[in-house]
Amino acid sequence: MTTPAVRLQHISKSFGKVKANQDISLDIHKGRILALLGENGAGKSTLMSILAGQLQPDSGTIAIDGENMELSSTDKAISTGIGMVYQHFQLVDAMTVMENVFLGKAGSFLLDKKAMEEEVISLSRQYGMQMSPAKYIADLSMGEKQQVEILKLLHRRSNILIFDEPTAVLTPEEAKALFATMRSMADQGKAIVFISHKLEEVMTIADDIAVLRRGAVVDSMPKKSVSSTAELAERMVGREVLLKVDRIPMEPRQMVLKVENLSHQHLQDASLIVRQGEILGIVGVAGNGQKPLVEVVCGLQQPQQGEVQLLGKDWQDFFASRKWKNGLSYIPEDRQGLATCRGLTLLDNFLLTTRDGFSSGPWLQRQDARQKAEKLLHEFDIRPPDLDAFAWQLSGGNLQKMVLSREFYRQPHLIVAEQPTQGLDIAAMEDIWKLLLKAREEAGILLVTGDLTEALAVCDRLAVMYGGRIVDTFARSNQEKVDQIGQMMAGIS
Amino acid sequence: MLHLRIIKRQDPLGWRSCLVIFGAVALALFFSAMLLALRGTPPQEGIIVLFKGAFGSRWAIEDCLIKAIPIFLCSLGVAIAFRLQIWNIGAEGQFCLGALGATWIALSFPDQPAWLLLPAMIAMATVAGGLWGLIPAVLRQKMQTNEIIVSLMMNYIAILILDYLVYGIWKDPTSFGFPMTPEFSEAAIVGKIGSTSVNWGLAHCVILALIVWIFFGYTKTGYELKASGDNVKAARYAGLPYNKQVFLVMVLSGALAGWAGFIEASATVNRLQPSIMVGYGYTAIVVAWLASLNPFYIGIASFLLAGLRVGVENLQLDLQVPAAFGGIMEGFILLTVLAGGFFISYRFSFAQKK
Numbered sequence: 001m002t003t004p005a006v007r008l009q010h011i012s013k014s015f016g017k018v019k020a021n022q023d024i025s026l027d028i029h030k031g032r033i034l035a036l037l038g039e040n041g042a043g044k045s046t047l048m049s050i051l052a053g054q055l056q057p058d059s060g061t062i063a064i065d066g067e068n069m070e071l072s073s074t075d076k077a078i079s080t081g082i083g084m085v086y087q088h089f090q091l092v093d094a095m096t097v098m099e100n101v102f103l104g105k106a107g108s109f110l111l112d113k114k115a116m117e118e119e120v121i122s123l124s125r126q127y128g129m130q131m132s133p134a135k136y137i138a139d140l141s142m143g144e145k146q147q148v149e150i151l152k153l154l155h156r157r158s159n160i161l162i163f164d165e166p167t168a169v170l171t172p173e174e175a176k177a178l179f180a181t182m183r184s185m186a187d188q189g190k191a192i193v194f195i196s197h198k199l200e201e202v203m204t205i206a207d208d209i210a211v212l213r214r215g216a217v218v219d220s221m222p223k224k225s226v227s228s229t230a231e232l233a234e235r236m237v238g239r240e241v242l243l244k245v246d247r248i249p250m251e252p253r254q255m256v257l258k259v260e261n262l263s264h265q266h267l268q269d270a271s272l273i274v275r276q277g278e279i280l281g282i283v284g285v286a287g288n289g290q291k292p293l294v295e296v297v298c299g300l301q302q303p304q305q306g307e308v309q310l311l312g313k314d315w316q317d318f319f320a321s322r323k324w325k326n327g328l329s330y331i332p333e334d335r336q337g338l339a340t341c342r343g344l345t346l347l348d349n350f351l352l353t354t355r356d357g358f359s360s361g362p363w364l365q366r367q368d369a370r371q372k373a374e375k376l377l378h379e380f381d382i383r384p385p386d387l388d389a390f391a392w393q394l395s396g397g398n399l400q401k402m403v404l405s406r407e408f409y410r411q412p413h414l415i416v417a418e419q420p421t422q423g424l425d426i427a428a429m430e431d432i433w434k435l436l437l438k439a440r441e442e443a444g445i446l447l448v449t450g451d452l453t454e455a456l457a458v459c460d461r462l463a464v465m466y467g468g469r470i471v472d473t474f475a476r477s478n479q480e481k482v483d484q485i486g487q488m489m490a491g492i493s
Numbered sequence: 494m495l496h497l498r499i500i501k502r503q504d505p506l507g508w509r510s511c512l513v514i515f516g517a518v519a520l521a522l523f524f525s526a527m528l529l530a531l532r533g534t535p536p537q538e539g540i541i542v543l544f545k546g547a548f549g550s551r552w553a554i555e556d557c558l559i560k561a562i563p564i565f566l567c568s569l570g571v572a573i574a575f576r577l578q579i580w581n582i583g584a585e586g587q588f589c590l591g592a593l594g595a596t597w598i599a600l601s602f603p604d605q606p607a608w609l610l611l612p613a614m615i616a617m618a619t620v621a622g623g624l625w626g627l628i629p630a631v632l633r634q635k636m637q638t639n640e641i642i643v644s645l646m647m648n649y650i651a652i653l654i655l656d657y658l659v660y661g662i663w664k665d666p667t668s669f670g671f672p673m674t675p676e677f678s679e680a681a682i683v684g685k686i687g688s689t690s691v692n693w694g695l696a697h698c699v700i701l702a703l704i705v706w707i708f709f710g711y712t713k714t715g716y717e718l719k720a721s722g723d724n725v726k727a728a729r730y731a732g733l734p735y736n737k738q739v740f741l742v743m744v745l746s747g748a749l750a751g752w753a754g755f756i757e758a759s760a761t762v763n764r765l766q767p768s769i770m771v772g773y774g775y776t777a778i779v780v781a782w783l784a785s786l787n788p789f790y791i792g793i794a795s796f797l798l799a800g801l802r803v804g805v806e807n808l809q810l811d812l813q814v815p816a817a818f819g820g821i822m823e824g825f826i827l828l829t830v831l832a833g834g835f836f837i838s839y840r841f842s843f844a845q846k847k
Binding site: 339 | 714
């Protein structure tokens with residue numbers, strides 16, 4: 001084989017006691033797409049941050065085109081030809097596509113609009129994208145914004161492109177287009193790294209696959225040698241994972257949530273019912289009205305029109321006298337921003353919604369809470385298992401486990417779970433599904449998810465949302481309807 | 494070649510953040526010494542005179558303690574608001590209203606016994622200070638005003654009210670036209686501790702600090718304030734009453750500053766006069782930051798910055814350095830401490846470049 005575009009050798013990096021990367025050696029080749037697969041906290045992000053110049057390894061070497069390099073800063077990495085497409089786009093909303101593409105680039109003081117426009121158009125043509133250079137970023141869809149990010153890198157002549165879970169924010173169509181772009185870039189000699197949790201995607205697009213586990217590369221192989229996603233999943237978590245969980249049908253009992261003709265922001269005339277003993281899955285592409293629905297149901301926004309009843313009480317009554325136990329548990333998608341306080345310890349974060357259970361009079365019984373929380377830490381295998389650690393020290397997956405442990409501890413009768421497994425690895429995903437199914441014995445669950453596999457695995461009934469409306473609600477067992485979900489999500493009915 | 498890199502800290506700094514504060518204060522001292530050198534005062538001698546003046550004698554230390562008491566109480570107050578990220582710059586005005594409230598009681602009921610009069614003065618001072626603090630809070634939550642601007646502006650209003658009263662209806666008829674109230678009755682004065690010149694306000698500080706510490710560490714409301722202060726969105730998520738919390742912290746903040754006003758009027762000057770307003774409420778902000786909002790560190794920092802005030806008086810007498818020098822030093826300290834905050838989240842790393 002030719003010299004690899006990037007050769008990582010014996011890279012190690014620790015954060016305090018946590019070894020995020022241990023002795024990692026990896027080759028990235030020109031003209032090929034390498035998929036990087038691994039559990040949460042397996043060290044993928046750390047490794048890529050090292051490559052992007054954001055972090056410096058404690059030991060090990062990086063060779064670009066056979067030459068040893070020290071990527072001491074992001075500038076250095078960019079000038080070496082390494083570009084990263086982050087999950088959160090780094091674009092200026094109030095500027096146009098071409099201005100963003102040329103942003104931050106050293107060059108002449110004056111800008112030549114004409115030349116900028118031509119460059120953007122020719123670059124996007126070259127890689128099979130469609131882009132109008134004069135559009136403002138604020139007016140673009142997520143997929144288009146991502147294309148701008150890619151154009152930025154292409155314009156900087158990046159030869160090694162890293163995509164950090166690029167499909168998380170895309171519709172299936174957009175994802176398909178992205179894959180075509182990635183393929184075309186690879187064909188034109190670029191080296192591509194693709195980080196993903198979605199096994200099907202990896203099987204579709206990758207040429208090579210590297211599997212990370214606990215900070216080390218445990219497997220590295222061409223895709224040809226992998227026969228199925230199941231095999232890949234097994235290699236990734238180190239044990240057989242069945243993506244099917246046993247769902248024993250239950251008799252739905254009393255109604256815990258009733259939404260009637262609710263209109264709020266771009267949500268239109270939504271009605272639904274959730275009963276104890278069932279999981280109602282809300283499926284659909286993000287941004288089709290799920291957010292206002294959840295925010296109203298969870299008390300973050302007052303309903304503008306229509307009626308919402310929780311556990312038999314009116315919205316107003318329910319939220320005026322919320323109870324910590326046997327009430328509503330909300331597991332939001334935004335763990336860092338909404339469900340936790342990053343500057344507080346795990347113990348204090350545990351108390352965030354359970355505080356009423358640990359207070360007598362004005363006093364907060366921290367010792368009691370500490371004992372209970374300690375147990376939960378071990379039960380849910382949250383790392384580090386230290387109640388005095390700060391929330392900002394935890395990885396996203398561990399933070400989510402912390403939130404889940406706290407919310408399940410409250411023995412809720414109504415659970416609203418929003419993308420509960422997003423960004424989690426397969427093993428954790430399965431655990432969470434089992435927890436939801438178990439919780440269903442006592443609770444009614446509203447599960448908002450963009451992942452159809454998840455919805456089909458755990459839900460008893462499904463509601464499809466499109467354009468702010470609930471298109472249809474049907475039982476999971478109704479195979480005819482289930483087959484049409486894709487069309488309903490796309491607004492074809 | 495040595496190559497400098499800025500790295501975000503992965504572990505909390507813990508007690509070592511003290512070192513950062515000490516470094517910042519040392520740097521501020523260095524700048525101040527340079528300033529002395531610029532105006533022709535020997536810097537070394539200047540700093541020595543400053544320290545001797547502040548901590549060099551029993552009298553000086555007692556004076557430091559007397560000045561530290563109002564600074565401490567104001568700072569304890571602003572720290573409560575700062576916890577919730579409500580920027581109360583109005584301690585000066587709340588202090589003033591506290592002094593007014595206490596004076597009103599003292600002048601209205603001069604013949605009541607101390608056990609009745611002093612608690613009544615405290616109550617009135619804290620109510621007046623607390624309500625003065627509540628105004629910017631209500632405006633902020635109901636009309637989206639900026640509490641920094643409003644609380645700052647209200648300081649000037651408070652001082653003008655004080656002037657109006659001592660030049661007008663409260664003026665002592667026997668004061669030969671000086672703007673001051675009559676002296677308080679014996680019962681309205683907080684006494685001195687033993688044979689020292691330090692008043693019992695010191696004990697008030699210790700008790701109030703303990704209460705604040707217990708409040709934040711052991712009560713549900715205190716915990717809820719901490720959570721809201723860290724993340725407002727999470728507060729909404731957890732159903733915390735954010736509006737009420739803002740009102741609460743501003744009332745508590747104002748009440749503590751008002752208490753300071755009571756002690757200053759009752760124990761230190763024994764009457765109300767315009768010279769009572771010497772900027773303790775502003776020093777309190779510097780102190781709160783120096784102490785990272787921790788009640789015990791606020792105690793230490795209050796004493797040190799009170800020392801700065803006392804020391805500068807000495808500097809003025811011995812080396813003819815203008816009084817404004819104290820304010821400049823205070824400014825230096827605040828700036829270096831704020832800049833030092835950078836080192837609490839980041840560190841430098843030197844790597845050998847190949």
